[in-house]
Amino acid sequence: MSVRPAWEVREDGHRTSWFDVRLCFGDGAGVDVLAVVSPEGVSVEDVRACPPLSLDDLTVLAEWIEGPLFEACGGGSAESGGSPQTPARRARPAWPRGTEGRRLVAEEYRAAQEDGKDPVLAVMCATGHSRRRSLRLIAGARDAGFLTPRHARR
Structure with missing residues (x-):
């Protein structure tokens, strides 16, 4: 849901x-x-x-x-017993920075791939960031070695 x-x-x-x-x-x-x-x-x-x-x-x-x-x-x-009160602004979930954040991005990405779901959308939902920012986080996880390279080097 x-x-x-x-x-x-x-x-x-x-x-x-x-x-x-x-x-x-x-x-x-x-x-x-x-x-x-x-x-x-x-x-x-x-x-x-x-x-x-x-x-x-x-x-x-x-x-x-x-x-x-x-x-x-x-x-x-x-x-x-909570009453519905909409927040004044949408809060982004806390997401660690640096190596820990890249590792968590890679875990979300791989879990979505294994489930046959859109991995970028899974990272977007987990981090609360836009598609563009999520793609940058995924690229950072690739550069750090947590995900396989996108293309084979020649």
Whole structure:
């Protein structure tokens, strides 16, 4: 499951935030949700699923996304009683610099390759950096010898 901020509107001191929520299941099924967090609570604005969800699945959809959505809003998990409060700015996760950071980038890159996923996207998600910055981190890991060279030298 992944939760990404889509956009935010501020009006009269209140914030309303939209989030893209993606659920991927082991059997290849997936659900994309556009959820809205406002002072009145959480609501679902759009749902796209492949294969389509049954009515029973739609009724438990809110339970599936509730915890991760509250965590993305900065209010903790729903079980801990945290209320959804969107942060003023998106905080980047702490990522070590230097050799340790390059080693962790290489581990993320290789793990994504082994899982058949996009390794650059995995590094982007792990570091919180843009694609361009993530590619620079990957190049640094290659230069440090943590990843194999991109091209064979002649």
